[in-house]
Amino acid sequence: MGSKLKIDYKELFNSSSFGYICSQPDGKIIEVNNGFLEFTGYLREEVLDQKRIVDFLTKAGNIQYESIFAVMLKLKGNVKEFSFSFIKKDQSRIPVLINSIEVLNVKGECIYVQSTVFDISKRKNFENQLLVAKKEAEKLSKEIENLVYVATHDLKLPVSVIEGHFDYLRYKLPKGDKAIDESILFIDENIEQFNSTVKGLTDAIKIKNTTVAIEKLDLFQVINQSISDLQSNIKKLNGLLEISISEETFVRANYVFAKSVIHNILDNAVKYHSKERQLSIKISCETLEEFVCVTITDNGIGIDLKLHKNRIFGMFNRFNNTTEGTGMGLFIVKKMIEQMEGNIVIESELDIGTSFKIYFKRGI
Amino acid sequence: MLMKTDVLKRNNVKILGNGDKTLLFIHGYGCDQSMWRLITPAFEENYKIVLLDLVGCGKSDEAAYDYNKYGTLKGYTDDILEICDELGLAKVTLVGHSISGNISILASIARKDIFEKLVLVCPSPKFIDDGDYKGGLKPSDIEELIDSIESNYLGWSKAISSVIMGNPERPELAAELEESFCDNNPEIATHFAKVTFSCDNRKELEEVDTKTLIIQCKEDNLAAVEVGEYIHSKIKDSDLAIINANGHCPHLSNPDATIGAMKKFLSN
Numbered sequence: 001m002g003s004k005l006k007i008d009y010k011e012l013f014n015s016s017s018f019g020y021i022c023s024q025p026d027g028k029i030i031e032v033n034n035g036f037l038e039f040t041g042y043l044r045e046e047v048l049d050q051k052r053i054v055d056f057l058t059k060a061g062n063i064q065y066e067s068i069f070a071v072m073l074k075l076k077g078n079v080k081e082f083s084f085s086f087i088k089k090d091q092s093r094i095p096v097l098i099n100s101i102e103v104l105n106v107k108g109e110c111i112y113v114q115s116t117v118f119d120i121s122k123r124k125n126f127e128n129q130l131l132v133a134k135k136e137a138e139k140l141s142k143e144i145e146n147l148v149y150v151a152t153h154d155l156k157l158p159v160s161v162i163e164g165h166f167d168y169l170r171y172k173l174p175k176g177d178k179a180i181d182e183s184i185l186f187i188d189e190n191i192e193q194f195n196s197t198v199k200g201l202t203d204a205i206k207i208k209n210t211t212v213a214i215e216k217l218d219l220f221q222v223i224n225q226s227i228s229d230l231q232s233n234i235k236k237l238n239g240l241l242e243i244s245i246s247e248e249t250f251v252r253a254n255y256v257f258a259k260s261v262i263h264n265i266l267d268n269a270v271k272y273h274s275k276e277r278q279l280s281i282k283i284s285c286e287t288l289e290e291f292v293c294v295t296i297t298d299n300g301i302g303i304d305l306k307l308h309k310n311r312i313f314g315m316f317n318r319f320n321n322t323t324e325g326t327g328m329g330l331f332i333v334k335k336m337i338e339q340m341e342g343n344i345v346i347e348s349e350l351d352i353g354t355s356f357k358i359y360f361k362r363g364i
Numbered sequence: 365m366l367m368k369t370d371v372l373k374r375n376n377v378k379i380l381g382n383g384d385k386t387l388l389f390i391h392g393y394g395c396d397q398s399m400w401r402l403i404t405p406a407f408e409e410n411y412k413i414v415l416l417d418l419v420g421c422g423k424s425d426e427a428a429y430d431y432n433k434y435g436t437l438k439g440y441t442d443d444i445l446e447i448c449d450e451l452g453l454a455k456v457t458l459v460g461h462s463i464s465g466n467i468s469i470l471a472s473i474a475r476k477d478i479f480e481k482l483v484l485v486c487p488s489p490k491f492i493d494d495g496d497y498k499g500g501l502k503p504s505d506i507e508e509l510i511d512s513i514e515s516n517y518l519g520w521s522k523a524i525s526s527v528i529m530g531n532p533e534r535p536e537l538a539a540e541l542e543e544s545f546c547d548n549n550p551e552i553a554t555h556f557a558k559v560t561f562s563c564d565n566r567k568e569l570e571e572v573d574t575k576t577l578i579i580q581c582k583e584d585n586l587a588a589v590e591v592g593e594y595i596h597s598k599i600k601d602s603d604l605a606i607i608n609a610n611g612h613c614p615h616l617s618n619p620d621a622t623i624g625a626m627k628k629f630l631s632n
Contacts, residue, residue, distance in 0.1 A: 067395065
């Protein structure tokens with residue numbers, strides 16, 4: 001159908017609401033469409049051979065153009081969607097995006113530059129709102145952090161007082177009463193749970209706000225050291241642990257964080273093992289171009305990712321009710337990984353097992 | 365446990381060419397070492413060429429960006445001196461673009477033993493007007509610049525590397541990242557812009573004893589010919605070469621003339 005219509009390309013060029021500009025390599029404008037003239041308010045003869053694109057930009061725009069836009073255009077041959085403020089003939093300003101591309105001859109030399117200018121006044125409003133919202137969100141997140149800090153700090157004292165008095169009462173209470181013993185156990189467990197939650201919160205804030213020392217580490221050693229505390233638990237369950245990683249697999253990470261991340265994931269594998277089968281944990285390692293990926297796979301109870309997909313690494317999320325836990329573990333793991341500029345990805349299937357891929361920056 | 369900070373990795377230092385004399389290139393605000401691409405091949409035969417990314421730019425170690433240290437040009441100058449010492453360089457010609465012309469000047473004053481010559485490409489000791497001195501910009505221009513940097517980085521995100529990690533089967537994403545030079549962290553870019561455009565190194569010009577070439581574009585909105593002439597009048601032993609080019613990057617827009625001016629100066 002389209003092929004039967006005769007399209008007047010010159011008309012299309014001229015009437016387009018985008019501004020089209022052709023300029024010489026030295027910047028001088030040699031052709032523009034009517035759309036450009038309409039939207040800037042200039043006459044054709046005021047522009048052709050008279051102006052360069054930078055003449056339509058503010059001083060700040062000039063800096064951006066000369067320091068970034070012109071450099072990228074020369075090095076890459078094109079620049080896409082660079083945002084500028086454009087000055088019209090009446091001196092009013094409109095926000096625009098500019099695309100430019102170098103047109104080359106057979107020898108690869110630039111003969112002229114083709115540019116398109118889009119008016120983004122409407123979009124800009126929306127963009128500004130987004131920027132405001134982003135800043136607001138950042139501020140809020142900071143405030144929440146402060147709130148958590150103050151709250152945990154203020155909660156610690158009364159609980160430690162309760163703990164002290166309870167320790168005193170413990171000896172005053174009659175021994176051998178089953179109901180009282182159960183009650184004591186219950187209080188002990190809950191105080192412990194409270195303390196570890198508060199510690200988790202404090203740690204989470206600490207991790208986010210500390211710049212950690214990143215160093216070159218041998219992952220082989222980090223993994224071996226993380227395993228040592230868990231060996232007895234794995235043995236108790238008669239579990240299997242299979243590790244395939246070669247010595248001198250170097251990563252750039254923080255020692256304490258790296259060890260803690262691996263320890264946490266292994267600890268989860270032990271905690272959430274399936275009673276139906278013998279526990280098996282496999283650790284393998286693959287060196288990629290920029291990262292080293294450690295895969296830790298277990299055959300435990302698994303997590304229903306369809307239900308929990310976006311909350312896995314969130315705060316206070318628990319995905320089962322079988323064992324103790326604060327719901328802080330994976331949240332802290334994720335924060336530590338982020339601090340080391342790595343990543344963590346989970347795959348899991350209910351009643352089959354869970355597999356974590358942990359990406360560390362490769363150490364060279 | 366902590367290892368010595370690797371200064372060469374920190375500044376993504378690259379070494380090319382042969383020769384006992386060294387040309388050390390320092391890029392300016394906005395981009396990275398790739399901006400010297402059209403110049404370096406002409407010198408590879410006779411010079412050792414050292415390229416680097418200032419911390420916070422290009423492929424430097426972003427984690428090393430300390431807002432205090434890089435709050436003045438001294439932070440950058442110290443890095444250059446450290447790199448020279450690490451590589452055991454002597455008889456160095458520093459080639460600095462724009463703000464890095466100032467860094468080159470500061471380095472040459474700090475360590476006269478290392479630097480033989482300076483090539484300042486479109487330098488400006490102070491970008492902002494001050495009485496009779498015409499830098500070309502007003503403080504309000506810089507404020508506007510700071511605001512506008514953000515709008516070009518709205519979609520900038522560290523997360524890009526996690527996108528790649530999550531998609532090992534899509535290597536084109538990595539290729540795209542590879543091409544994303546001049547794509548610096550907006551927070552750092554903003555800070556660097558503030559430091560760059562508020563500098564004032566006019567006093568130091570008279571302290572320069574090193575033989576200096578000033579490469580000036582015929583038309584440059586960020587460093588006009590008068591600024592080049594001003595520097596020429598203040599640095600005792602200096603030549604001024606005015607290149608037939610528009611804009612602030614003659615090493616990109618007219619590399620042949622830039623190379624010609626440099627060769628003439630270096631052979632003297």
